[in-house]
Amino acid sequence: MFYIIGLGLCDEQDVTVRGLNAIKNSSRVYLEAYTSILMVEKGRLESFYGREIILADRDVVETQSDEILHNADKEDVCLLVVGDPFGATTHTDIILRARALKIPTRVIHNASIINAVGASGLQLYNFGQTVSLVFFTETWKPDSFYDRVKENADLGLHTLVLLDIKVKEQSEENLARGRKIYEPPRYMSIPQAVSQLIEIESIRQTGTLAPESTLAIALSRVGGGDDNQRIVAGTLAELSQQPPEIYGQPLHSLVIVGKRLHHLEVEYAEDFAVNKEKWREVASKVYGCALD
Amino acid sequence: MFYIIGLGLCDEQDVTVRGLNAIKNSSRVYLEAYTSILMVEKGRLESFYGREIILADRDVVETQSDEILHNADKEDVCLLVVGDPFGATTHTDIILRARALKIPTRVIHNASIINAVGASGLQLYNFGQTVSLVFFTETWKPDSFYDRVKENADLGLHTLVLLDIKVKEQSEENLARGRKIYEPPRYMSIPQAVSQLIEIESIRQTGTLAPESTLAIALSRVGGGDDNQRIVAGTLAELSQQPPEIYGQPLHSLVIVGKRLHHLEVEYAEDFAVNKEKWREVASKVYGCALD
Numbered sequence: 001m002f003y004i005i006g007l008g009l010c011d012e013q014d015v016t017v018r019g020l021n022a023i024k025n026s027s028r029v030y031l032e033a034y035t036s037i038l039m040v041e042k043g044r045l046e047s048f049y050g051r052e053i054i055l056a057d058r059d060v061v062e063t064q065s066d067e068i069l070h071n072a073d074k075e076d077v078c079l080l081v082v083g084d085p086f087g088a089t090t091h092t093d094i095i096l097r098a099r100a101l102k103i104p105t106r107v108i109h110n111a112s113i114i115n116a117v118g119a120s121g122l123q124l125y126n127f128g129q130t131v132s133l134v135f136f137t138e139t140w141k142p143d144s145f146y147d148r149v150k151e152n153a154d155l156g157l158h159t160l161v162l163l164d165i166k167v168k169e170q171s172e173e174n175l176a177r178g179r180k181i182y183e184p185p186r187y188m189s190i191p192q193a194v195s196q197l198i199e200i201e202s203i204r205q206t207g208t209l210a211p212e213s214t215l216a217i218a219l220s221r222v223g224g225g226d227d228n229q230r231i232v233a234g235t236l237a238e239l240s241q242q243p244p245e246i247y248g249q250p251l252h253s254l255v256i257v258g259k260r261l262h263h264l265e266v267e268y269a270e271d272f273a274v275n276k277e278k279w280r281e282v283a284s285k286v287y288g289c290a291l292d
Numbered sequence: 293m294f295y296i297i298g299l300g301l302c303d304e305q306d307v308t309v310r311g312l313n314a315i316k317n318s319s320r321v322y323l324e325a326y327t328s329i330l331m332v333e334k335g336r337l338e339s340f341y342g343r344e345i346i347l348a349d350r351d352v353v354e355t356q357s358d359e360i361l362h363n364a365d366k367e368d369v370c371l372l373v374v375g376d377p378f379g380a381t382t383h384t385d386i387i388l389r390a391r392a393l394k395i396p397t398r399v400i401h402n403a404s405i406i407n408a409v410g411a412s413g414l415q416l417y418n419f420g421q422t423v424s425l426v427f428f429t430e431t432w433k434p435d436s437f438y439d440r441v442k443e444n445a446d447l448g449l450h451t452l453v454l455l456d457i458k459v460k461e462q463s464e465e466n467l468a469r470g471r472k473i474y475e476p477p478r479y480m481s482i483p484q485a486v487s488q489l490i491e492i493e494s495i496r497q498t499g500t501l502a503p504e505s506t507l508a509i510a511l512s513r514v515g516g517g518d519d520n521q522r523i524v525a526g527t528l529a530e531l532s533q534q535p536p537e538i539y540g541q542p543l544h545s546l547v548i549v550g551k552r553l554h555h556l557e558v559e560y561a562e563d564f565a566v567n568k569e570k571w572r573e574v575a576s577k578v579y580g581c582a583l584d
Contacts, residue, residue: 008308018306084408087416092556109514110308114406115406118376125422129420130419132417222401223399268384
């Protein structure tokens, strides 16, 4: 059996009991290590699971999946994925490949940011499509995310913005010279994300992401307990002015709040607000939310 | 500490290790028993957890939450929820109440249908807002869901449709006489859901849910393994014509496929299609998907 097992969001204890049993019974255990990160080191996972873990980067999962699937019709093999297995396209690829090889497959689900974003207090059924925000460079500032956010905003829906991760990146020089030397991993932070949003708003000027009148909620290490999880709410302008350390460690995610905002959502998230008065004022005056 | 713990989607083994430890250390364990169901009996959970479970119905969680929260500042108490804790509004209510009472709270996340719907092969970032479909009666056929599906469809997005559950319902007679006698639980099935969708389409006639040209994917017991999980894909017309038993046991959910459909999504879900040729034909001709 080939298992794809979601590890959840935080650390070794977020695996499900079903997932843990499958890991313990597997002859090979791979960890997908490029679309997201856990908050713990590989060694801690290994000692918790009692198994050696083989790191699988993008090359391995996308182009050498037969290596992972080798013998999985005769023994149990598993691929561990941070969050839920269906967060990234590449896992449907490897399942399609397993199907073609007639290898039985089982997916073991877990929490991902897609549903754990409910921790912000915003209702999941009020979210529109999810968007990704990539690192801008001097010459490359892809802004198609803006159209998606606007589509959601025009319907009054919230948007979950997933922030870019760069793992196993090569510098231009190393790439040109064919040297397999990799840059340290980079994770987009809330301040950088908000600054990119405001930059595109200043070009597009539709008001969709107007800094003073757009509410947003920043999340980091959701599910990580009070020592780890951070949720910060405010206008985009407010979020851009906070000291970076209030957002805690990566990974960070951001929600752009839509106009179909319910007073219970405002009340719940108020606890996370940089400035509670401002939060309620914008919710009431700009968003038209009826508050007490 | 007051814990709200997601149990995931299937059975006792879908709890996370962190969740299981919290349950074992709690002096009281409540199970929320009205917005969703697990596929196993309470007794099986009790013997797996080694704890007695107190069933908490809507009344208890919504209006008597102080009973659940009693002493939670001094000892550990937990409320178990099928799926993830942020699937239903009522759990933000009880967290707000705990906050007011200054009781420390921790949420332990898990998979819910909101992210596990990725098992259909449809990409999660291509989903718009989620809608709920309630049981129609002769005189009450609420159809605001249709506007939401159309909003998504107009943007080319998929829609997850959650099907109604009736638990602890009283008959009109018992209600009138104040008798606390409850009807057996009812779970909306795919055939009934599809028939309701087609009924509203026949009134609205915008083509959003045209039976012959709208693709949909039915899911039941997602994450439940091959013996339990069922995924069936086809046009709404095809899904309405299948024998009910192919959809398996409740809970059922339904996805209305949006036009921003990617060929990989088509290819992945083809395996679940009632009629593979028809599936590809509609995807290609109606949805404009470029297939091999």
